[in-house]
Amino acid sequence: MLVAFSVAPSGTHDDDGSLHDAVAAAVRIVRASGLPNHTDSMFTTIEGDWDEVFAVVKAATEAVGAWGPRVSLVLKADIRSGRSGELTGKVERLEAALAGPASSPAATPAP
Structure with a gap:
């Protein structure tokens, strides 16, 4: 399974409104898990089985909890x-489709 998640504290933040230190605490846990993962500007995606993925999400959420009351x-x-292998496989299939000829679904007759 793939799980994309975003976790952030509320109630406190840096003077500039940034949450990067709290998010970094979560991402450190994800990376230390050894599971395939990818972080972008909005989400971290992690791949594995149900129990291992959600254990990492729980630990990351608990780490962020140190940064605020919510x-x-x-x-x-x-x-x-x-x-x-879907963390990269899905993107590879998309890139292959983008590189190929444009296609569209078959037109359906109007009612």
Whole structure:
């Protein structure tokens, strides 16, 4: 499964409104997990089985909790049995489609 998540404290922040130190605490946990992961400007995506992924999300959320009295957690999961390597595989298939000829779904007749 892939889980994309964003976690941040609320109630406190740096003088400039940045949350980078709190987010860094979460990302350190993700990277130390050894699971495949990718962080971009909005989310961190992690790949693994249900129990190991959610254990990492829980630990990352708890780490961010040290930065404020409340924590906001947003997540999206792609649960697809029997698949692995999707952290990069999905992007590779998209890039291949972009490099190929443009296609569109078959037109359906109007009612």
